[in-house]
Amino acid sequence: MTDTTLAARGVALDLLRDVLRKSVPFDDAFDAHPDLAGLEPRDRGFVRVLVATVLRRLGQIDELIQTSLAKPGLPKAAIHDMLRLGVAQLVFLNTPPHAAVDTAVELAAQRNAAPYKGLINAVLRRIGREGATLAAQQDAGRLNTPDWMWLSWRTAYGTARARGIVEAHLHEAPLDFTAKNDPAPWAERLEAALLPTGTLRRTTSGSVPELPGFDEGAWWVQDLAAALPAKLFGDLRGKRVFDLCAAPGGKTAQLAAQGARVTALDRSAKRLERVTENLARLRLEAEVITADAAAWTPEEAADAVLLDAPCSATGAVRRHPDILRVKTPDDIAKLAKAQGRLLAHAVDLTKPGGTLIYCTCSIQPEEGEAQITRLLARDARVQRHPITPHELGGLTEILNPLGEVRSLPGMLADLGGIDGFFVSRLRRVGA
Template sequence: MSEASLAARAAALDLLRDVLRKSIPFDDAFDAHPDLRGLDPRDRGFVRMLVATVLRRLGQIDELIQGSLSKPGLPKATVHDILRLGTAQLVFLGTPAHAAVDTAVELAAARGAEPYKGLINAVLRRIGREGAELAAKQDAGRLNTPDWLWLAWRQAYGMGRTRGIVEAHLHEAPLDITVKRDPASWAERLEATVLPTGSLRRPPGGSVTELPGFAEGAWWVQDLAASLPAKLFGDLAGKLVYDLCAAPGGKTAQLVAQGAEVVAVDRSAKRLERVRENLGRLDLPAEILASDVATWTPDRPADAVLLDAPCSATGAIRRHPDILRVKTPEDIAKLARAQNRLLAHAVDLVKPGGLLVYCTCSIQPEEGEAQIDRILTRDDRVERVPIEPGELDGMAELINERGEVRSLPGMLPDLGGIDGFFVARLRRLHE
C-alpha cells in the first residue's frame, strides 16, 4: 500500500478522533490538520468523503462491528476508530477489500495498536464478506440518528416526516448555486438544473473553485433553502438593509444583488474576512462591520432587517453529518436563549413599517416557531406577515399553516431535496 494511501487514512483517523472525542466541528478540524496540505487533491477528497461517511453512517457501522466481534464490548478508542474507517470503506465506499484491510492493519501498527492487528484483520475480513448483506437489512435512518434527535423530531413532526428526515440524511446533498443573472445560460455552462426559484443545482463532488464562472464572480454556493429568506422583502432597490449574523455572506450577496444598501454585521471578525473575500470576488459592495449583534446600535433604523440567527444547524445534516455527533440538547437550549435576545434587539433596528425576516437552518421548533411565538406575545410593536404560496415559486408545501417557511430534509424529493430551514416575516408597527 502506498505511503500516500496510509497518510490519507492516518489523517482520517485524526479527524474522526477530533469530532467524536473532542466535539470539534469537522470543517474546523479538516482545515486545521497540518498533514492534509501535503496530500494531493484526490487524496484530500478521499479523506473528506471517508470521514463524512463514518459520521453519516456511524450507527450502522458500530452495529456491524459489534456483530463481528467474537466477544461483547468494543475495543479501545483508536482501534474502534480504525475499524470504523475500514468498515465505511468496505460497506459504503466500495474500496477493494485488500486495500481497506491492509491499510487498517498498517495504521494500527503505526498508531501503537500493534497487539490488535489480528483482531482488526479478522473483523474487517468478516465485514468484507458479510457487511453489505447485513447493512441492507439494517434500519439505517434510525440507527444513524441519536435518540434525543429522533424523539424530538418525532414529537414535532410525527413518524412519517421523521422517517423522511433521517432517510434524507443518508445521502450527500447536491451543490446549489445562486447566480447574479441569466440562470438559464449558467445552467448550461455548469451542467446544472434550474430550480423553481432560479437557483442552480449540480450533483455533489468536484472542486467548486474550478467550475466555470467561479473565478469571475458570476455566482456563489448557497443551498436552495438558504436562498429563500432574502427573497421575502419585496423590492429592495435603494433601501437600507441590516444583515445580522451575516457570515459567510450568501444572503448579503443576495441583498446587494437585489439593489439594497447593505450593512453586514457579525461578531466574528475572522468569519467576516470570508464575507469580504466572497463579496470581492463577486464585485458586490457592502459595509462590513464586526460587532456583537445583540448590542449593536446603529445611527438610524433600517428599512429592512435580516436576522440569520446562530443555531444548531440540524437542518444542514446532509451537508454536515458531524452535527449528529457534536450537538447536544443543552446546545439547543443555549442557542434558543441567544436567539431570543437577538430577535428582541433586531426589532429595535427596523423602522416602523419595515420588515424583519428571522431565519435559522435548524429543524428544532425551539429555534424557529417558538421564537416567533415569544416575540409576538411580548412585543406589540410587531406582527406576522404571512408568506404567500406565490412567493415560493411552486414550492408552497414549504409554508406551514402559520404562514412561515418550514422546510425539512425529505421534502421536494422530485427536485433532489432541500435543507431544513425556518423563515418567518414580521412587520414593525410603531415606535
C-alpha cells in the first residue's frame, strides 16, 4: 500500500463527512480540500468517483453494513464512513478485496480509531464475500432515495414514472456539449453522437480540457436539457437579452453565440468569475454584472429575458448525487418563495412584446409548473407561448400538454437519458 493510496482514502473520508454531516455541496467540498492538490490526477479522479458512489448508493451501502454487523445499531460516524468507503469499493467499484479492506483498516489506525480495526476488518471481509449477492437482491432505486423525495415524485408523476426517476439516478450521466457554431463537424472529433436538438453526447470519459476544441473555445459542457431554454427565443441577432442568475454561464454563451447583446447577472461575484473565464475561452462577449436579480433595475427593459432560477437541482442527481443527501423539504419551500419573487420581477424586465423564459433544473412541481400557474393567475401582462415539438427536435416525450418542457430522469432512455428540467416560455403582452 502506497502513501498516496491511503492519502486518497483520507481525503475521501473528509469529503464524505463534509457532505453528510455539514451539508456542504460535494463540488464545493472537493474544490476546497487542501490535500487534493498533492494527489496525482489519477488519485484525484478516484476520490471523486469513490465519494460520488457512496452518495449515489448510500441506502444500499448502509443496509449492507447493518446486515453484516454482529449487533444491531451502527458504529459512530467516522467509523461508519470508513465502512461506507470500503463497501463502495468492494461492491460497486470492483476494487480488489485486499486493497479495499487493508486501506480501511490502515485508515482507522491513522485516524485514531485503532480499537475499531477488528470491526472494520470483519465487516468488510464478510461484505467482500457476500456483498455482490446481497446487493443484487436489493431494491436499489428506492433504497437510495430519501422518503420525502420518493413520495413527492410518486405524487406528482405516478409510481411508474417515479420508479424510472430513481432507477436513472443509479447511473452517472453522459457528457454533453454545446458547440459554438455548427455541431456536426465536432461529432466525429469528439467521438460524440449528435442528438436531435443539436447537443453532442459523449459516452466515454476523459479529461475535458484535453479534448479537441477546448483550447480554441469551440464548445462547452452543457447537458441536453440545460441547452434547451436558450434555443427557444427564436432569432436573437442584435436583440438585448438579460440572463438572470447566469452562473456558471452555459446559457450566457449560447445567447452570445446566437448574436444577442447579453447582460449576464448573478448575485455571486465569485460564480461570475467562472462566467467571465468561460466567455474568454469561447471568445464570446457579454456584459457581466453582480447584482440581485430580484431587485436589479436597468435603464431599459430587454427584448428577451432568461430566468434560470436558483432551485433544489433535484433534476441533476445523476451528475450531483450529493443532492440526495443535502436537500430537505424546507429547502424546496424557501426556494419556491425566492423563485416567485424573481419571476415577478423578470416580467418587469421584459419589454411589451418580448419573451420571458423561466426554467429550473428541478423535478419538484413547486419549482416549475406551480410557479407559472401562480404567475399567470396574478399577472395579466404575460401569457404562455407554447413550445412546439419541432423546436425540441421532435422529442415529444419531454413536452407537457401546456407546451412546457418537463423532462425527467428516465426519459429518452434510447438516447442515454436526460436531466430533470422545467422550461416555460411566456410572452409579455401588456404595457
